[in-house]
Amino acid sequence: MPPLTLLYQDEHLVAVHKPSGLLVHRSALSRGETEFLLQRLRDQIGQRVYPVHRLDRPTSGVMVFALSSAVAARLCEAFSEQRVDKRYLAVVRGAAPEHEWLEYALREEDGIRPKAEMPAMPAATEITRLDSVELPVQVDRYPKARYSLVEARPLTGRRHQIRRHLSRRGYPIIGDARHGKGVHNRFFAQRLEAPRLLLAATQLVFEHPLLGQRIELECALDTPMQALFQRFGWAGHLPLDRQRVLPNAPPLKSTASLI
Template sequence: MTPPLSLLHLDDHLVAVHKPAGLLVHRSALARGEREFLLQRLRDQLGRRVYPVHRLDRPTSGVIVFALDPDTAAALQAAFTARRVTKRYLAVVRGIGPERERLDYPLREEDGRRPKAQMPAMEAATEVRRLDTVELPVRVDRYPQSRYSLMEASPLTGRRHQIRRHLSRRGYPIIGDAKHGKGNHNRFFAEHLACPRLLLAAVGLGFDHPVSGRPLDLCCPLDATMTTLFERFGWTGHLPTPTRSPVPSVMP
């Protein structure tokens, strides 16, 4: 039996949930043959309709928000479009990442339907910060030791695969990224560290509640895979403190 989704917040107008890695948010033309989706599971769990307002990539885990009515959906979508939502991600990358940097490489849209050359490059900006590092006495690449970093990433725009592409372009691909990463490091983490997935998690989301206007800061814990890795690497001081419980209903 599939366990229920972990709710981070629930009120009369919106719900925030911890999306498991590997689960699609909703049906799309690129997901033919898939039968399980976050939107349907959440709808069935709550017993009511939910409205998507933003997205997380399939392999990314973490916090995602749904509206519970069309007006709230429109207000939240407007907030995301106007960049009035703060986002915080944690990623494990190859190498010693930059201490603090703004990555602003323009990115072409990746929709899988047209050649990249036909797609214009669009503005994209991500602020990154190195939180910690680890050096393992293992030869994975050409060096006798292998070094990895824990990076915090805050995307200021919302391009597809933005964090993954920006960090890879900078020379620090995220572990487990099959498309933009390094296969030998991905295999090492999968075979020796029990991490066979993309090590990218959306751990924070902040915005003004569309009805009450009060600031809402949501924090999502890491899943078991990333938590165990953090413990192994001595990074437990960076584990997110989750939102304690759904807040009381906010009345209009």
């Protein structure tokens, strides 16, 4: 098994590219699983790591871990107060709008309690269509198939928020077995060699919890998504693995007032 790609590391935190299909840590829903990102990262760098946010199992991309409980507490606070800028790329069915704010309240999904018992919480996602493609094939009832490349910036952190918001708006993410469309998922898996959820966390921007620096981390796509972007003529939108540390940047403000 190849080592994880480290995007950033200092004595307080580490950031890594989470592969699609890998659970972050053990949970009540992980019965029978033996591989977890947290354990792999711990073994690779030789020290304990503390998760401070989450990515769904099928989602790939940048994740940051603290290297102590004290730093974890500060980073968790930054995420909960929406003082972390997050950018995702998603491939969706249809011609998505050029730019839109999606504000649909969402019930939490913990997989344990009935949905009716879960309160609906405010949720907001900013989406921008970056590109689109039309394929001369009939996938469902239309003679041609249209797909869009969407940038999504969630302002809140509800479970499956981007997936649920885009699906509710009518532009489900390709490869989403729960909120997407099976016929399009199968077309991408069988004909386009893209059998995964086409959602990737490509950027995190946050204030270092101890040093006060602004950390900007960008994460490249994995091989299936890179190949698909090349095939669709979207290579100009491919992110790279890179980091920027801005020592004198002003602190990031909470986005809570925008929702």
